[in-house]
Amino acid sequence: MGLWSKFMEREDASTYISKDSEMPRVLHTKDFLALGVGTIVSTAIFTLPGVVAAKYAGPGVVFSFLLAAIVAGFVALAYAEMASTLPVAGSAYSWINVLFGEGFGWIAGWALLAEYIIAVAFVGSGLSANFRGLLSQVNVQLPASLSGALDTHTLFGWSQAVSGPKGGVIDIVAFIAIALVALLLSRGVHEASRIEVILVVVKVFAILLFMFVGLTAIHPANYSPFVPAYNPSGATMGGFQGIWAGVSGIFLAYVGFDSIASNSAEAVNPQKTMPRGILGSLLIAVVLFVGVSIVLVGMFKYTQYVDNAEPVGWALRQSGHPIVAAVTSTIAVIGMVTALIGMMMAGSRLLYSFGRDGMLPKWLGQVTPDKGLPNRGLLILTIIAIIVGSFFPFSFLSELISAGTLIAFIFVSLAMYSLHKREGKDLPEAGFKMPGYPVTPAIGAILSAWVFWGLSAEAKIYALVWFIIGIIVYFAYGANHSVLRKKTNN
Template sequence: MSVFSRAFKKETVNNYLAADSHMKRILTTRDLIGLGVGTVIGTGIFILPGHEAAQNAGPAVSVAFLLAAIFSGLSGMAFAEFSSAMPVAGSAYSYGSVVYGEIIGWLLGWSLILEYFLAVSAISTGFSAYFGNLLTVFNIHLPPAIMSGPMEGGVINLFAVLIILIVTMILSRGLNTSRNIENGAVILKVAILGLFIIGGSFFIKHTNYVPFYPKEFRTGLFGLHGITAATASIIFAFLGFDTIAAHAAEVKNPQKTMVRGIIGTVLISALLYVLFSIVLTGMVHYTKLGVDDPAAFALQAIGQTQFSVIITVGALIGMFTAILALVYASSRLTYSFGRDGLLPHSLGKISAGSHLPVNALILAVIIECVFAGLIPLNTLASLINAGTLLAFMFINFGILFLRKRTDLSHDGFKVPGYPVVPFIAGMLSLLLITQLPKETLEMFLIWLLLGIIWYFAYGIRHSKLS
C-alpha cells in the first residue's frame, strides 16, 4: 500500500465504539445543554459584542450574531447527525477519519485541538480581566506584572492560570461532580444575563443606534464586509455545540439526546446573544466598547456601579463554566489521538478508578496554562475561528458522504433538506474562512503544515490503522 493510500485509509466505527467502551454513558439532554450553554455563553457574550461592535459592525453586531447563530444551527445539525450515527469520542476528528480517511480526520482534529486549547486560554484571559475589574471596585489594585503576560508588559497572567488549575481539580473528581457544578452555574449565569438585559433596557438611548450600520464598515461585496467579518469572528462564540459532540461516548441514548442538546444550545444561546448585543450597544455608543469587559464598562458608564458588580460576577461564572466545558472537551480530543496512536499511546489510557483520561487531561492543562499565562487575548482569539470553520466545512460536506455509507447503522437524527442544506452550510463555512484576517489564515496554514509534518513523521507509523 502506498503512503498516499495509507494516509487516506478509513477507520471503522466499531473500532471506536470498542475503544470507548470503558467510558460511562451518564450524560442526559439537560447535561448536554448545560455543557453547551456553559461553553457558548462564556467569553463570547461578555467580550465579543463590544469588540465586534467597535471594530467591524457597530450596533449591527446583533445582526452578525443572528447570522452566526443561523449558520451555527445548520452546522450543529450536521454534528448532531454524525454524533447520532457515530456516538464516539473525538468529534470532527473521529467523524473525518471514518468518512474521509485518517489524514483528513487528523487535520480536522489538529485544527480542533488548536481551537480548544486557545479557547480555554482566551476565556481564562478574559476571566482575569473581569476579575481585575471586580477588584478595582473594592479599591484593590493588583500589580500589572501578574495581570498580563510578557507580550503586554507583564510577567504572567496569574489569575488566568489559576482558574484553569481550579477547573482541573474539579474535573479530576469525576464526571458527576463536574456536571452538577456546571449545570448549577449555568442556571445562575443565565439569570444574571436576564437581569442585565431587562435592567439595561431602561438605559437605552436610541441615538446610540444611529447609524445602525456605520459607513466606515460598509466595504466589500454589497457593502457587507463589516457584518460578514464580524460574523466570521463571532463563530468563536458558538463553538459550544462542537464540544458537545466530543462527549458522545458518554451520553445516554445518543441517537436522540445529541440532537436535543446541540439544537437546544444553539437556540438558547442565539436568543441571549442577540438581546444582549441590542441592549449593550443601546446603552453605550459602539465606538467606546472596544474593551475586554464591555458589559461592566457600560454599566459603569451609566453610573450603575453596583449593578456592574453583579454583571461582573455573572461574567466570571460564565467564563468559569466555559473553561470547565472546554478543558473537558480538549482532554477528550487529546485522549482520542492517544487512543488511535497519532499521539503517544499513554494519552489514550483511561483511569480505572475515575474512568477519566488523566494523562490527556494533564497534557491539555499544561499547554492551556502556558498559553493563558503568556499570550494576550486578541492573539489567542484570532486563530480559534479558523480551526472551527474548517471543521464546520468538512463536517457539513461530510453528510453527503455519510448518507451513502451502507456499513453504518444510521437510524437516528438526519439533517433536513438533504443534500441542499449541508452543501449550503459547507459553502458558507468556506465563505466565512475567506473573511478572516490574512494574518490569521497565514498562522493557521503554518499550524496545518506542522500537523502534516507530525502525521508523516510520527502518526502514520504509530497509528492503530497501521
C-alpha cells in the same frame, strides 16, 4: 503502502464504540445544554455586542449575530446527525477517520486541537483580566510579575507587539483557574457537569438581569440609523460590508457548540441527547446574544462603545445602576469557568482519541480504571494550556481558534454525503436527520469557507504553519504507530 493509501485508510466505527465503552455514559440532555451554553455564552456576550457595533455594524450588529448563527446552524445540524450516528469520543476527528480516512481525520482533529488549547488559554487569560479588574475596584492589585504573561520583550528583546505586560512573569490567576478546573474534571464527569449546570443558570440569570434593567434605559433614537451607511474611513464600516465584517469577528463566539460532540461517548441515549444538546444550546445562545445586542445599542449610541472593553458594565454604570453592574461583572467572571470546563473536557477527549488510535503515544488513550476518565489527556492539555495562557502572550494567535474550527466544520459538512450512503448499512441509522439534505451540507461548507476567507491574513498564515506541523507529526509518528495500520498489516 503509499502515502495516499495511508491517508484514505478508514477505521471501523465498531472499533471506536468498543474502545470507548470504558467511558461511562452519565451525561443527559441538561448536561449537554449546560456544557454548550456555558462554552458558547462566555466572555464574548459581555464584550462583542458593543465592540462589533462600534467597529463595524452599528445597531446592525444584531444582523451580524443572526448571520453568524445561520452559518453555525447549518454546521450544527450536521454535527447533530453525526453525533447521533457515531457517538464516540473525538467528534470530527473520529467521524472523518471513519468516513474519509485516517489522514483526513488527523487533519480535522489537529485543527480542533488548536481550538481547544488556545481557547482554554484565552478564556483563562480573560478570566484573569476581569478578576483583576474586580480587585482593582476595591483597591487590591496583584504584583506586576503575577499579573500577566511573560514579558518577552524584557527577557529576550522580542517585539513588544507579541509581549506580555511590562514586568510580567506569569499570569497567576489564569494558572490557578485552569489548574482548579482540571482538578475538578479529574474527579469525575458527573461532578463537573453538576457544577456546570449551576454556574450556567447563575450566568444566564446575570444576562437576563442586564436585559431587564437595560430595557428601562433604552432611548429609541439610538437605533437610528439601524444600519449606518457604508463608510470605510469611519470607525463604523456600515452597510452590508460592516455587517459581514462583524460576522467574522463574532463567529468566534459560536464555535463552542462543537465541543459538546467530543463527549458523545459519555452520553446517555446519544441518538436523542446529542442533537438536543447541540441544537438546543446553540438556539439558547443565539437568543441571548441577540437580546443583549438589542438592549446594549439601545441604551447608548453605538459610537460610545469605541475601544470599550467592558460595554455591558459601563452601560449599566452610566445609566445609574452601579450595583447591578458590579453583580453582573462578578457573575461574568465566575461564569467564565463554564467555558473552561467545556473546552477542557473536549480537548482531553480529543487527546484521548489520538492516543486510542496510536496517532500520539498510546498511554494518552488509557482511562482511569475506577471512573473511566481520560485523565492523561487532561493532564497534557492542562500543562500546555497553562504554558500558553500563563507564561506566553497569545493574542496574535487568537483567530487561530476560528480558523481551526472552520476547517473542521468544512470537513464535517462534506462528510455528510459519505455518512448518508452508509447509514443503515455498516453504520447505525441516525437518531436525527439533517433537514434539507443534500443541499444543506453544501451550504454549511460554503458558508464556513466564506467566513474562513474573511479572517485576517495572519490567522491564515498561523493556520498554515499549524497544519504543516501537524502533517510532519502525522508522517513522523502517527502513520507509523497507527493502530489501524498495524491491524491492516497483520
